[in-house]
Amino acid sequence: MRLAKPGGHAVLFILVTILIDTIGFGIIIPVWPKLMVEITHLSLGEAARYGGYLGLLFASMQFIFSPIIGNLSDQLGRRSVLLFSLAGLGIDFIIMGLAPNFTWLVIGRSISGMFSATFPTASAYIADITPPEKRAASFGYIGGVFGLGFIIGPGLGGIIADLAAHPPEVLGATIGHVLQLAGTRAPFFAAACLSLLNVLYGIFVLPESLPPERRRPFKFLRANPLGALLHIRKYPAVAWMSVAVFFFYVAHNVNPAIWTYYVLEKFQWTSTQMGLGLMATGFAISLVSGLLTGPAVKLLGETRAIYLGLAGATLGFLMYAFATKGWMIFVAIPVGAIMGIAGPAIRGIMSENVPANEQGELQGALGMLMSLTFIFTPVLYTQTFALFTIDPRVPHFPGAPFILAALATIVSGFIVKIAIHTPREIKKVAL
Numbered sequence: 469m470r471l472a473k474p475g476g477h478a479v480l481f482i483l484v485t486i487l488i489d490t491i492g493f494g495i496i497i498p499v500w501p502k503l504m505v506e507i508t509h510l511s512l513g514e515a516a517r518y519g520g521y522l523g524l525l526f527a528s529m530q531f532i533f534s535p536i537i538g539n540l541s542d543q544l545g546r547r548s549v550l551l552f553s554l555a556g557l558g559i560d561f562i563i564m565g566l567a568p569n570f571t572w573l574v575i576g577r578s579i580s581g582m583f584s585a586t587f588p589t590a591s592a593y594i595a596d597i598t599p600p601e602k603r604a605a606s607f608g609y610i611g612g613v614f615g616l617g618f619i620i621g622p623g624l625g626g627i628i629a630d631l632a633a634h635p636p637e638v639l640g641a642t643i644g645h646v647l648q649l650a651g652t653r654a655p656f657f658a659a660a661c662l663s664l665l666n667v668l669y670g671i672f673v674l675p676e677s678l679p680p681e682r683r684r685p686f687k688f689l690r691a692n693p694l695g696a697l698l699h700i701r702k703y704p705a706v707a708w709m710s711v712a713v714f715f716f717y718v719a720h721n722v723n724p725a726i727w728t729y730y731v732l733e734k735f736q737w738t739s740t741q742m743g744l745g746l747m748a749t750g751f752a753i754s755l756v757s758g759l760l761t762g763p764a765v766k767l768l769g770e771t772r773a774i775y776l777g778l779a780g781a782t783l784g785f786l787m788y789a790f791a792t793k794g795w796m797i798f799v800a801i802p803v804g805a806i807m808g809i810a811g812p813a814i815r816g817i818m819s820e821n822v823p824a825n826e827q828g829e830l831q832g833a834l835g836m837l838m839s840l841t842f843i844f845t846p847v848l849y850t851q852t853f854a855l856f857t858i859d860p861r862v863p864h865f866p867g868a869p870f871i872l873a874a875l876a877t878i879v880s881g882f883i884v885k886i887a888i889h890t891p892r893e894i895k896k897v898a899l
Contacts, residue, residue: 479594479606479609481666482550482590482593482594482610484613484669485550485666486590486610486614486617487614487616488554488617488663489557489617490613490616490617490621491617491621491624491662492557492561492584492621492659492662493621494617494618494620494625495621495622495625495628495655495658495659496659499625499629499652499654499655502652506652507567507570507573508570522577523846524843525577525581526578526581527840528581528843529578529581529582530584530842531842533582534838537549537553538592541589541592541678545677546589546593546596546677547670547674547675547676550589550593550670550674551667551671551674553583553589554664554666554670555663555664555667557584557663558660558661558663558664558667559660560579560580560583561663562656563575564576564577564656565650565657566653590610591610591815591834594606595819600816600820606812608757608759608761608808609757610812612755612758612808613754613758614753614757615751615754615755615757615808616750617750618749618750618753619747619750619754624658625658628654628655631654632652633651705887705888706818708883708887708890709814709817709884710818710834711887712814712880712883713818713834713837713838714837714840715879715880716876717837717838717841718841718845718848719807719877720811720841720873721841721842722870722872722873723749724846725846725848725850725869726853727745727746729853730867730869731745731794731797733857734791734867735793735794735797737794745797745801748798748801749801749804749805752801752802752805752808753807754808756805756808756809757812761808761809764776765809765812770813770816770817771817773809774813775884776806776809776810777806777808777809777811778810778881780804780805780807781807781810781873781874782874782881784801784804784807785804785870785873785874785877787799788800788804788870789867789868789870789871789874790867791867814884848869849873852868852872853866853868853869
């Protein structure tokens with residue numbers, strides 16, 4: 469069997485996979501509100517409620533299927549699971565692009581949640597081909613392209629949507645006509661093309677990273693969300709670190725949940741200003757995760773790198789919460805982006821403390837925790853925002869959600885300290 473080696477096309481393919489997943493998610497953001505109005509035949513405000521239900525469905529499906537896909541990759545190998553997931557994601561974008569009604573969008577978002585759980589398998593692939601001492605840096609590269617995808621995706625989606633609405637003559641009559649027929653759905657078809665082209669690329673260049681002797685049988689009790697967490701308990705340090713990851717994601721999710729509402733309420737930012745802010749945020753996170761994680765871990769060690777990332781995140785959230793001028797947000801962005809060091813360093817420590825044939829299961833469990841937080845954090849933060857901006861019984865303080873995020877980050881830091889001082893034991897064979 470041809471096995472992957474560090475570097476070369478294999479690592480590039482994994483990074484491209486994460487980038488395409490993220491772009492595919494971000495590319496539909498600019499047209500999603502219009503699509504919801506078009507599908508439901510309701511006002512924007514009423515259609516937004518249905519969009520929220522689809523977001524809940526998407527996160528729930530990721531929550532359920534992340535450990536399943538992670539465990540399948542431990543049995544079948546990473547390559548086949550990755551390519552199958554990418555193909556399913558591409559087909560799903562086509563389904564959503566052609567969806568005639570809300571029911572078909574429900575089907576599409578369900579499938580999308582299932583197949584977009586490629587992040588755990590991609591992380592396990594990186595763990596397979598990377599020495600333990602370099603895994604934090606490699607996971608940092610994943611975080612870097614994740615942030616890059618959120619820079620490219622929304623901008624690309626907006627450009628495609630504008631071209632579909634008003635195709636320039638330079639594209640020619642045929643292409644212009646096709647774009648006009650696609651209309652609001654054009655970004656979905658673009659995302660489908662990206663995913664399916666990546667499948668073709670992977671068929672020719674992606675080798676397998678997990679040899680047969682390091683695989684283990686698929687067990688449903690370990691492949692469901694509860695089973696994955698219960699299995700992690702046999703590694704106490706990893707179990708504690710999983711709790712730290714949970715609070716880390718709770719804090720991390722404040723930006724996608726409330727950031728645009730906050731700057732609009734407090735500073736009356738225009739769409740252009742918000743777009744620049746989101747681009748700056750994505751760029752800063754990409755830069756920190758992709759370029760600074762490795763040097764930070766090498767200089768400080770994984771534990772101190774985690775504390776540095778959590779400290780930067782806490783300070784950044786507090787700067788958001790108490791900002792009095794719009795320009796202060798752009799000062800807070802690079803400070804908060806230091807959080808990008810913590811996540812890869814945490815994953816690096818955790819991956820060092822489980823056997824090689826359980827890396828997929830570990831990454832699946834982490835993906836499940838991330839999906840779990842995406843289920844409830846939008847409600848947590850938007851309700852907090854509403855309470856402190858609408859309710860006359862409480863002080864007007866739009867930054868309250870960022871205070872909650874700062875508290876969650878501090879809790880994560882305390883739990884990391886417990887995990888670091890917990891005895892570690894790795895079983896060499898775990899079937």
